[in-house]
Amino acid sequence: MKQLRLLLLPFSWLYGAVLFIRHFLYDKGFLKSTSFNKPVIVIGNLIIGGAGKSPMTEYLIRRLSDHYHLATLSRGYGRKTKGFIKVDTGSTAEEVGDEPLQFKKKFPDITVADCEDRVKGLKNLLPHHDLCLLDDAFQHRALRAGLAILLFDFSSLKKWKFLIPAGNYRDLFSRRYHADILVVTKSPEVMSDRDREEAMRALRLKKPIPVFFSFIHYSKYIYTLSGERLTIPIGATFLVIVGIANPTSFIDYLRSVGKVSKVLTYRDHYRYVESDVDKIKKNWLMLGADTIIITTEKDAMRLNDPSLGLVLEGLPIYYLPIEIAFHHEVKKMHFDAVLTEKLRKLSK
Template sequence: MKFIRVILFPIVPIYYVVTWLRNKLYDTGVKSSKSYDFPVICVGNLSTGGTGKTPMVEYLIRLLKDKKPLATLSRGYKRKSEGFVLADEKATADSIGDEPFQFFSKFSDIAVAVDDDRQNGIEQLRKLETKPEIILLDDAYQHRKVKAGFNILLTAYDNLYYRDIILPTGNLREPRAGTKRANIIVVTKCKKDISEAEKTEIVSKLKLKNHQKAFFSYIDYSEKVISSTNSIEVSKLPKFTLVTGIANAKPLVDFLISKGLKFDHLEFNDHYNFKASDIKNLASKTLIITTEKDYVRLSVNGSLKDKLYYLPIQVKIDKSEVFDTTVKSFIT
């Protein structure tokens, strides 16, 4: 894979020019973006994934859902439906996508919707009987047809955007100049003990604009893994099989290793569509630990019911009071 990326380097300038020109057309008004007179918050990144968008959206849900009626709007990557879909009691990971289904499963007091066309999705949400007054756009930083009033850009600590280059050799979806659209930049998946000196160095390299603020976050792992009927303390886990279908499993793997746990790791691509042969193989395992995103897809298989657990996570933000106040000031 790395070799293929290297030999595709001559395409990088072409991709750069195409994405730069597209952004320029939106920036100058040649291509139109739709703005809204109510709070629309976008969570996204410059890279192709693995920056922690889902836990960040969940953080914002917890922060804002009691302030005003709230909805999330996602594309619903790899779902088996089309157009606008509002999650209801019949929703599954197949019908709305794994991450939106995770939101729907955890937060019963918000609207969860998917639509490739974010403008249409917002229009349909605003027609609901309980009209959302705040809409969170998940992974929509490059969806320029909608002009969010507030943009939160994520960049992972172990793959900061200023160290990366454009696709296909690098992981950036657009040139680094695109960071100027962000109101907040969050360095995610940091070490818990990151020093103030290192933070200062990173912020200097982010080259913030006058309207921007930078924050640092880390993943807080639960002390228990959870199944549909049971829970086990992480410290008491026997040897198990770790199953991941996410963009970057390294932080999770590092955490489990730091706990001295013994496990085999079955690693799949992000949003992997588990096949019947995969499920049969997993059913032969004694104990399976997975991510919450993978759990919502795997838990529908009855053969895994008594052996499948997930490890809950939450994002913790350094100087969260300032972060929270900054976001809340936008919605008032």
């Protein structure tokens, strides 16, 4: 596999040259970037796959919604609709995308919207809001953000930093210098000084940028698709259904609290159909009625589709919510304090 990736390096270099020219044209003003007079926060990452943008967005919503009339804007990946659309709690993942629907269901009092053209979306939202959060918009150079938060998956820092197709980077590693805050996500919950030092070496920062380390905090409750809550039974047996970019930490956690008997994996943003539910049911019956069918919150948005209502009846499907938490930083510098100070400067 490594040898194959080496053969693909010329294509990565070509892709890198295209990216370099694109960024140069934006940096020099040959291509237009639009800015706004209200705070716009973009959250992004440089690699393909999940770095925790959705939990980071939810963290910001929790911290900022009491102080700002805020909105979130997403592309709405996987939706069948086009253009600007506001998300309702009664929307489906097919209409608005799984992540925007998850935001709206968890935070029904905020405005959640989709628009593949971020500038157009902001022009619709900012006249009526104080602040807007954009997930996965770091590469959207047509927009000049007020504050850019760039995420790096802890485990990915140890891997090659090659562009696709030889590596997993979709943008130049040098773009980290254009972020206002760096967050190393999915770091160990118990983090040693050595873990921190190795991550900082991998980031290879030659100028000061605030760097923070976060980890995943799993809920002690699981929820049915209709929202009923249950404490995870001690020693539970799980049939895991997962369709996210990087399911490793999710599966590892379930193994730490119970027995994972079977894992059915699907691609990120996969749209479940009746045949998938039939397969899930068949596996559940083989494992026994005491087995809990467990999935991620994002997958639950797609499974909870009206078209699957009848075939899902009788299946004990639960989802496990997650949040992120930050490690206490050296020199008592905390993410919330840095965020507050940067937003204060933006609002002047």
